Amino acid sequence: MNNFQYSRASDVADAIRLLAADPNAKLIAGGTNLIDLMKENVERPSRLIDISRLPLRDIEETADGGLRIGALVPNSDLAYHPLIEQRYPLLASAILAGASAQLRNMASVGGNLMQRTRCAYFYDTTTPCNKRSPGTGCSALDGLNRNHAILGTSSSCIATNPSDMSVALAALGALVHIAGSAGERTLALTDFHRLPDDKPHADTNLGSGEIITAIELPPRGFARNYSYLKIRDRLSYAFALVSVAAALELEGNAIIEARLALGGVAHKPWRSLEAEAALRGQAATPDHFGRAADLLLQGATARSHNGFKIELARRAVVRTLMQATSATPQSQAHKKIA
Amino acid sequence: MNAYVGTPTSRVDGRAKVTGAAKYAGEFAADRLLHGFVVEATIPRGRIVRLDSSDALKVKGVVDVLTHTHRPPLADKDEAWKDEVAPEKGSPFRPLYDDRIRFNGQPIALVVAEDWETAKFAATRIRVEYEQEAFATDLESERGTAAKVDQPHKPRGDAAAALTRAAVRHEADYVIPSEHHNPMELYATTAVWEGNGGLTVYDKTQGVQNVQKFLCGVFRKKPEDIRVISPYVGGAFGSGLRPQHQVVLATLGALALKRSVRVVLTRQQMYSLGYRPMTIEHVALGAKPDGTLDAVTHEAIAVTSRFEDFSRNDTGWGEQLYKSPNSRLSHKLVHLDLATPCDMRAPGAATGVCALECAMDELAVALKLDPIELRLKCYSDRDQSGDLPYTSKQLRECYARGAEAFGWARRNPAPRSMRDGKDLVGWGMATGVWEALQMPVAVRIVLTSNGHAEVSCAASDIGTGTYTIVAQVAADALGLPIENISVRLADSTLPQAPVEGGSWMAASSAHAVLGAAEDIRQELARLAKAMPGSPLADVDAATVTLVDGMIASNGRNGPALSIADVMRHSKLERIEKEKLNQFAEDKSHARNTHSAVFAEVKVDEELGVIRVTRVVSAVAAGRILNTKTGRSQIMGGVVWGIGMALHEETVMDHRFGRIMNANIAEYHIPVNADIHDIDVIFVDEPDDRINKLGVKGLGEIGIVGVPAAIANAVYHATGKRIRRFPITLDKLLE
Numbered sequence A: 001m002n003n004f005q006y007s008r009a010s011d012v013a014d015a016i017r018l019l020a021a022d023p024n025a026k027l028i029a030g031g032t033n034l035i036d037l038m039k040e041n042v043e044r045p046s047r048l049i050d051i052s053r054l055p056l057r058d059i060e061e062t063a064d065g066g067l068r069i070g071a072l073v074p075n076s077d078l079a080y081h082p083l084i085e086q087r088y089p090l091l092a093s094a095i096l097a098g099a100s101a102q103l104r105n106m107a108s109v110g111g112n113l114m115q116r117t118r119c120a121y122f123y124d125t126t127t128p129c130n131k132r133s134p135g136t137g138c139s140a141l142d143g144l145n146r147n148h149a150i151l152g153t154s155s156s157c158i159a160t161n162p163s164d165m166s167v168a169l170a171a172l173g174a175l176v177h178i179a180g181s182a183g184e185r186t187l188a189l190t191d192f193h194r195l196p197d198d199k200p201h202a203d204t205n206l207g208s209g210e211i212i213t214a215i216e217l218p219p220r221g222f223a224r225n226y227s228y229l230k231i232r233d234r235l236s237y238a239f240a241l242v243s244v245a246a247a248l249e250l251e252g253n254a255i256i257e258a259r260l261a262l263g264g265v266a267h268k269p270w271r272s273l274e275a276e277a278a279l280r281g282q283a284a285t286p287d288h289f290g291r292a293a294d295l296l297l298q299g300a301t302a303r304s305h306n307g308f309k310i311e312l313a314r315r316a317v318v319r320t321l322m323q324a325t326s327a328t329p330q331s332q333a334h335k336k337i338a
Numbered sequence B: 001m002n003a004y005v006g007t008p009t010s011r012v013d014g015r016a017k018v019t020g021a022a023k024y025a026g027e028f029a030a031d032r033l034l035h036g037f038v039v040e041a042t043i044p045r046g047r048i049v050r051l052d053s054s055d056a057l058k059v060k061g062v063v064d065v066l067t068h069t070h071r072p073p074l075a076d077k078d079e080a081w082k083d084e085v086a087p088e089k090g091s092p093f094r095p096l097y098d099d100r101i102r103f104n105g106q107p108i109a110l111v112v113a114e115d116w117e118t119a120k121f122a123a124t125r126i127r128v129e130y131e132q133e134a135f136a137t138d139l140e141s142e143r144g145t146a147a148k149v150d151q152p153h154k155p156r157g158d159a160a161a162a163l164t165r166a167a168v169r170h171e172a173d174y175v176i177p178s179e180h181h182n183p184m185e186l187y188a189t190t191a192v193w194e195g196n197g198g199l200t201v202y203d204k205t206q207g208v209q210n211v212q213k214f215l216c217g218v219f220r221k222k223p224e225d226i227r228v229i230s231p232y233v234g235g236a237f238g239s240g241l242r243p244q245h246q247v248v249l250a251t252l253g254a255l256a257l258k259r260s261v262r263v264v265l266t267r268q269q270m271y272s273l274g275y276r277p278m279t280i281e282h283v284a285l286g287a288k289p290d291g292t293l294d295a296v297t298h299e300a301i302a303v304t305s306r307f308e309d310f311s312r313n314d315t316g317w318g319e320q321l322y323k324s325p326n327s328r329l330s331h332k333l334v335h336l337d338l339a340t341p342c343d344m345r346a347p348g349a350a351t352g353v354c355a356l357e358c359a360m361d362e363l364a365v366a367l368k369l370d371p372i373e374l375r376l377k378c379y380s381d382r383d384q385s386g387d388l389p390y391t392s393k394q395l396r397e398c399y400a401r402g403a404e405a406f407g408w409a410r411r412n413p414a415p416r417s418m419r420d421g422k423d424l425v426g427w428g429m430a431t432g433v434w435e436a437l438q439m440p441v442a443v444r445i446v447l448t449s450n451g452h453a454e455v456s457c458a459a460s461d462i463g464t465g466t467y468t469i470v471a472q473v474a475a476d477a478l479g480l481p482i483e484n485i486s487v488r489l490a491d492s493t494l495p496q497a498p499v500e501g502g503s504w505m506a507a508s509s510a511h512a513v514l515g516a517a518e519d520i521r522q523e524l525a526r527l528a529k530a531m532p533g534s535p536l537a538d539v540d541a542a543t544v545t546l547v548d549g550m551i552a553s554n555g556r557n558g559p560a561l562s563i564a565d566v567m568r569h570s571k572l573e574r575i576e577k578e579k580l581n582q583f584a585e586d587k588s589h590a591r592n593t594h595s596a597v598f599a600e601v602k603v604d605e606e607l608g609v610i611r612v613t614r615v616v617s618a619v620a621a622g623r624i625l626n627t628k629t630g631r632s633q634i635m636g637g638v639v640w641g642i643g644m645a646l647h648e649e650t651v652m653d654h655r656f657g658r659i660m661n662a663n664i665a666e667y668h669i670p671v672n673a674d675i676h677d678i679d680v681i682f683v684d685e686p687d688d689r690i691n692k693l694g695v696k697g698l699g700e701i702g703i704v705g706v707p708a709a710i711a712n713a714v715y716h717a718t719g720k721r722i723r724r725f726p727i728t729l730d731k732l733l734e
């Protein structure tokens, strides 16, 4: 671990000022990802700016009937908040599918959006990795890539984004509120994370001096027909091989509106408007779900060890949509997949 | 006599453990304690050309950086480095000895500082230049270089010919990856500088006297200069049988700086210690049409380091268990640029029996026989390899009791025939077998006139429950309540004990306690009879027993005297007896524990997700000293077996010769959600031949057979035979 300076930000403006003053400074919230990476010498910030006491812990209703969630709301508080449980259970479920109770108690909304890939080479500073050390090469391309991306990859990086929460947020059409020295701006969650192209060191479109202040959920919560299904190598406490967030609005068996996002398959939560459009107006049947899955997975390519993910994702999409249709969402507490 | 032995007595150290009163090696305090952080090699093979610690030394708080060119002297003969458990062949690894890099993660420097964080930070300031050499770490690509290990085994009959003529034959490779122990407690040593070159070394180890002798050899110290203590061990599973790097490094630091030094390895660094070696198990079975075996051949090809030949008995189990006129075994090693493997729970058997029992299942399918029926057809009441009778063998009963508890009779033998909603249901079974070993152990008992006894021995309790069974046996033998027994273990100055391993400690320590307690009984009988007007004067000393604080005769019905009165009257505050117990050598019988393991899996047909929903393990292991700790021991073995079947794998990138999942987020073991019902049955197995109490030991048998039972259940559920462990869902979807 590196030696570093420590400052506690007194307000958001102070945090932005501190960030601007030191390009190698990093914000720290729950610390559950950043500290691990510092221990591995992957992140070597010269200064930690502690934002954990900033007043960004509120969950408020917005004028249009949505919700605004402060960037420092702990993952657990968010998952168990009555408004989230009632109106956005998909989000609650996705959060509870991630990490462990202890980690979720510490982890913040902002930190969760910013968590970095679990690619093993990224963590091992003795191996080449374009994301960690730009220009050194990508060890995963021809190495251990069983957990890696099948969509939106580039020849510089095939890492996945590990967040579960982001997958649900992508499906729900969430917005990310950002503040920086140039003022405030808002990005759609689906535009917040980026694909690796030839700059895999950048996970997101957040500017170097910017801070996430909140996320916003639109009014539509899909509280009846939804499910989050996470497939992994053990039944809990493991990152997704593939995960699916599905949300439907049904009239009888007809699909009025559909949302679908995949986790564990790309550098960002993977959503396809085309796949969702193909579902609209159709009957909620396995066949239609299979077709939507094919559209969502269009262009999927495998490396040596992750080919299984393509078929697995396709089947998982169908299963999740079936769970959503029957209003029997996947439980994150039961020791079984429904 | 049996108020405690055989009962579900709670752990006598339970309270100390849950309240934090129990201290572990890294928790002992010392004056002006220094902290060492290990710097590891980042290449698998080559030479250190330059190791520059100048920047590290500039860091405030750093006291020294020890390296192969800057350290106190270390022994230069292999004999000094060979501990009790070292492989016979080879030259043990010596930390900070020279410029050679023998494996990735090898310790190459120790940064010593006033606090741990400073040492850790300064470690990043060390610059190393290597001369890298060509290396190999992949067993499968190097399979062709495998070299045969000498084994006592003599081929029986002509297995090759028998295989050729076999009516039904099954032959396959089973591949089991390397696995790391990952005990909860990190490896740690606090070496306390006592002045004048003397050291008290608190170490995480399975054998304090082994470490003590080793340190004396390596550092050329007199036995009285080094004392090793390890009162509690937070799991070790074999990884603590040999002295580990950190004990050498902490001792080196203390001797160099004449101050106390603590070294705690990080979780990641524990992946450069020993491991269960990856093994390719080739099994070929030939059967007659009626299902009796005609040939068993088993070849194991396992990983070892370039500098030591580590091998265990992977291949002998089938030959021992199952009747077959022809058999041939061989064990081969592939030398790679890796650390030397070491024992891990049921070494050899966990892997070898896994392959054997999968192969037996495949043979049963080929023969259209029920898997239990096949095993009963080949059942042998004698150990086939030595043609010896067993001291006891209730394996038949294990099959019967296990099958009944599991409901095996309701199994439809056809694969993919049983369902539960979207899940395919599979039922599989396997046999487990392990040795019942026993070793010389000495125990000292000090009985005081207040009716309290202290029992002490150098043996370790690695979480298995040694404290508790020693207390139980002593309480029964001395006729005292268990609360009046205090047990001291794991101090090298206490009476002799070997490392705790191989499942031998329960039987060995229990009989050592009996031996010392017998001497106490004789002494008390003599004193009691000698008292003026003693009611026991005419009673034969050999027949008096210690019961309820009394020296009693004719059970509890004859004349008796209180122990306290006798001691007081004899003006004795204490009676102290130390006795070494040696088991008479008896080559006329085979000694083994057995089990029958039954597993139910549910496999999501579309998604390939596997759950082990039920396991029944029926164990025959002689007399069970403590049914509570014994049951926990078996359950732990079953959980580990589930991990071995479905989760555990040390993943290497052979281009770098590095382990890529050296942490417990990515190295998967089962979590609670993966564990469902586990039913442990102890089958009655009276054994008056093996030892006085009829005890065999339980440490290893719990895991043996479990991975095979699960793999066989997965086949039964899905019709797919996965022979490369762990069985992950991608292998089912392929």
Ligand SMILES: Cc1cc2nc3c(=O)[nH]c(=O)nc-3n(C[C@H](O)[C@H](O)[C@H](O)COP(=O)(O)OP(=O)(O)OC[C@H]3O[C@@H](n4cnc5c(N)ncnc54)[C@H](O)[C@@H]3O)c2cc1C
Pocket (backbone or CB within 6 Å): A026, A027, A028, A029, A030, A031, A032, A033, A034, A035, A036, A051, A071, A097, A098, A099, A100, A103, A106, A107, A108, A109, A110, A111, A112, A113, A114, A115, A162, A163, A164, A165, A210, A211, A212, A213, A237, A238, A239, A240, B665
């Ligand atoms: C063993 C383990 C298992 C896990 N399993 C899962 C899992 O299954 N699924 C899953 O989704 N996650 C998992 N996680 C990851 C966990 O969700 C994240 O570590 C957590 O969400 C990060 O939040 P934090 O507040 O602790 O972030 P920190 O560690 O404090 O920060 C992480 C990053 O975010 C930046 N940051 C923090 N707040 C802001 C802000 N407001 N604005 C801008 N930047 C900010 C920091 O600068 C830093 O770069 C796991 C973690 C561990 C250690």
Ligand code: SF4
Pocket (backbone or CB within 6 Å): A117, A119, A120, A121, A122, A128, A129, A130, A131, A132, A137, A138, A139, A140, A141, A156, A157, A158, A159, A200
């Ligand atoms: S996939 Fe990305 S993170 Fe992994 S090694 Fe390649 S560049 Fe690095």
